[in-house]
């Protein structure tokens with residue numbers, strides 16, 4: 001049933017999904033808690049969340065907030081992004097928005113075949129964009145640091161998986177511990 005994760009996709013083969021990166025570490029460290037279904041193996045998610053984490057680390061290396069995202073269609077990563085609020089002095093470039101912007105203009109039919117992977121629970125802005133464009137599936141690295149607008153997603157029948165990734169959590173927590181004000185600015189809180 002692994003191919004059920006991606007509408008219209010062939011059964012996933014990890015070696016063909018991300019040929020340039022090893023995925024064994026993520027397979028051993030990413031646990032999964034499925035909120036609305038239980039038929040998709042966490043191993044299916046791990047390679048893509050590993051890539052979202054790589055985006056988060058790239059953002060950190062740029063001096064930004066370490067949150068990353070990838071957009072997957074038919075078992076392939078078609079766009080990547082990370083939080084660039086600091087780097088671009090942007091008010092909208094959360095990781096998900098950066099990733100969607102990177103994917104460029106797409107049709108509703110295109111978005112229906114996509115799954116978005118993000119290292120952190122998507123905020124109201126990003127959840128709104130996911131809902132607006134009709135992306136049917138969101139895989140979240142962790143929602144312990146911050147719970148975004150998952151209610152909006154769920155009430156609009158967006159499938160959510162939360163992986164409870166310690167790597168995603170630790171990376172962001174370490175940043176927040178050193179950068180309180182930047183973090184709170186990112187989520188619109190004092």
Ligand SMILES: [Zn+2]
Pocket residue numbers: 094095096122123124125126127
């Ligand atoms: Zn956001």
